[in-house]
Amino acid sequence: MKVIEWERDRIVFRFFGVKWDWAIEPRYWRPHIIGIGILFVTPIVLYFVYPPLLATFIEGSLLPCIVLPVILMLIGTGRFNFGPQFFVGVGGFTAGLLSIHFGLGPGITLLAAAAAGLLTGLIFSPLTLLAGGIYFALLTLLLPLIFLEITFVFDIFKGDTGLSGIPFLINFPNFTLNQLLYAFFALALMLIYLTITDRLLRSRYALQMAAINDDEEVANGLGVNISRIKIASFVGPAVMISIVGWFYAHYFGAFSSITYLPMTFMMKVFMALVIGGRGAWAIVLGGYVVTLIEVLLIRFAGNLSPILFPIIMLALLLIFREEGLFGLYRKRHYRDYKPHFKITK
Amino acid sequence: MAKELLKVTDVYKSFGGLTAVNGVSFSIYEGETVGLMGPNGAGKTTLINLISGTLPVDSGKIEFAGTDITNLPPWKRCKLGLARTYQIPRPFPGLLTSANIVVGALCGKDMTERSLMDASAEAMHYLEIVGLFHKRNVKAEELSLYELRLLELARALATTPKLILLDEVVAGLNPAEADEAVKLIERIKDYFGVTVLWIEHVMAVLMKAASRVIVLHYGQKIAEGSPQEVARNPQVIEAYLGEEVNV
Incomplete structure (x- = not known):
């Protein structure tokens, strides 16, 4: 039997008795092509027009790289993880410590960060089976905070100063060119995550994840192996988020727990999720909007920005709580609507 | 002689000090209601x-189609051919009506050579059978109670069960809807050849639809037999109406 088979409107994959259909629907491609085109052109425009904004673009591209896995985790486990930045810390410290102490390059530390994410994800994944609702939220909220304390207790993490001297991922003499290449790297990572999320949300696994999200007991009774789906939905995104930590470490050449593990970083992640709205592209939009607001506040509000940022976020949260910014687009393009996945516990 | 499909042997279940199921034993044969x-x-x-695996048994044994399922998780029991509906309908409210059934069609049986599209096409068949095809693109949370009952039935059928456990299907329905639901179940039973274990509060429904009736009282089996035999059983009359009083 053929592994890949082309049919009139779809590609059929077969692997060890499991069959996947990938519908080819060019009439729905236009918004995606436009979106990707805009994202690829933006760094080039910024490079020539206003290079300092390249850093904002990179930050804006990396934020969805955390939020997209968080969405997968949220739907697939039926539980709200309030501490996804824990895995940013796992990936970042793994990359940083291995680079500094063992002189390993970014290629090896990428694998190590992913492996560390996988391992910690597996260690903490039973939480998805044992705890639900508010208990799961509290437990996951505590994870990054405990990790933060650990980084202060053990000198190897260098407390609030953090690790420094981590080799850069891209290191050409021209700083602006480096920023441009980082922007493309971050964009590529984001687009990979976007594709993974988008494909998953249209797959058989998304249906099982949504069923778990709505009522895991009923899903279990209908043949969904909920333990397997929940653990996979926790561990897979954990690896994805750890890789973002690896990128932060090799992008800045430094990694500090005080930057990524506190709740302020978590707030940015959730704001990107809420302000963007439903759907994978909405999260991308949310990531850029939140990063831009933060940068503009730092630029124009100075010392007041730490106070103004949460206030503005709160205001946006109240305004866009239902559909997010992307809801404005959906009103005109209702065919793009995706099923609503809600958290029941 | 029909083949034994479900065998429940001396099953006990307690919640704290309350014994909800107290040493119940019975068998169900293929094709029975x-x-x-x-x-x-x-x-x-x-x-x-306990039969569907939602709750673990304290003691006793449950066998289904010759397999000991006492300690199997619900999803494995479902794949063996055991499906159920709920007393208070429990759809996946955020999903479309059709997607609710696709879950059953996709996961309720062996997934070999079955893609999401295949399962979606199959789900339409079940939607048509229960008469919900026109509601296929409506979210389950928007369905009426009667439609939810039909959805649960279709979702259970989509798993291609050998035995279907119906939990008070006609509860809360008006007489016309209840009548329709009973007719539909009878039709489905003949069409798919499924065996039915049907919990019902409305005695008249079971008197008409069931070939055999088991009566529980305080967690114990007090009677078993044809509907007519059970209706005449003094213990059953007492359980339902209380002791006879001379006035």
């Missing part, structure tokens, strides 16, 4: 939960 009756709190739904 067995009614499970009893007053409120008799342990009917608990027994269904």
